């Protein structure tokens with residue numbers, strides 16, 4: 001489509017769980033799109049996807065896909081990003097990449113706009129979007145860092161299957177339908193699609209996201225550590241994660257323990273979180289109020305609840321974070337980066 005003033009935009013991975021949300025988010029945010037090119041692999045070339053009242057045809061990505069494109073949102077996995085990001089950047093396009101391929105490269109800014117949008121000033125055509133679990137974590141940590149300082153962070157995640165893409169959503173649905181019929185289907189996607197062994201996710205919980213490293217942590221857990229340190233500009237902050245897949249379609253939850261540099265009262269902590277953009281405090285034990293995934297699905301904010309002081313460590317606090325992984329953790333963070341970039345470039 002081509003009909004308005006604005007930016008020529010491409011979405012690579014447009015048929016995926018995140019890519020579809022990127023297209024919807026561009027429309028919902030009224031991002032100034034002059035033309036939109038939807039790209040994927042040859043498998044889904046010809047698929048029609050709606051955007052702004054039109055049906056757009058998905059094209060197989062090729063060497064000329066980024067000619068004349070100002071801005072590309074990538075969400076097609078690490079190997080596609082490694083193949084196509086240099087092509088797009090050479091064509092003069094700014095790439096916002098959702099994969100983990102470039103996140104830790106020193107000259108690639110890794111951005112959650114509310115936290116470190118200022119880092120966007122230093123990009124060389126490539127900007128990275130963090131891991132979904134990291135994006136929501138840093139949004140809750142940054143206001144605490146600003147007011148009280150951070151000493152250490154221990155986080156356990158409860159991650160939705162959509163974090164592993166459309167095939168994992170389909171796998172949960174098929175397993176649940178089979179369970180209702182009293183049948184079973186062999187798992188093939190989770191915990192890790194390219195692993196030798198798969199386990200059921202319906203009515204189950206899997207303490208593995210991504211492959212294991214030599215010290216027993218997984219790559220997902222390492223990403224949470226490294227990306228949190230990079231986004232918060234806190235390279236020595238101790239961040240330890242345990243990442244767990246749960247049979248939820250949409251919305252990652254996190255149980256977080258933080259030791260602050262300075263002791264703080266819970267009302268002060270609530271105020272600091274409330275004052276931070278896009279963070280919503282949903283926390284009232286008397287009214288049984290706290291965030292949960294079905295409440296947060298489809299929302300772009302990050303919800304925090306269950307705030308309480310540790311009973312043993314004066315500087316220790318516990319809380320619970322929930323956010324829509326396909327939005328805050330992916331599509332709407334990418335579009336927010338695009339908006340920050342557009343504002344910086346053209347005012």
Ligand SMILES: NC(=O)c1ccc[n+]([C@@H]2O[C@H](COP(=O)([O-])OP(=O)(O)OC[C@H]3O[C@@H](n4cnc5c(N)ncnc54)[C@H](OP(=O)(O)O)[C@@H]3O)[C@@H](O)[C@H]2O)c1
Nearest residue numbers: 013015016017018040041044075076077099163165166330
């Ligand atoms: N899901 C999340 O919450 C989340 C959060 C943050 C980051 N991410 C990252 O976002 C990326 C996509 O995740 P997803 O959950 O949307 O996965 P998905 O549902 O499996 O979708 C993958 C998309 O990439 C396309 N694709 C795959 N290989 C390609 C290739 N070689 N060339 C061109 N297109 C290709 C697919 O096209 P076809 O339809 O043609 O196969 C599809 O559009 C991953 O890097 C993931 O780590 C995901």
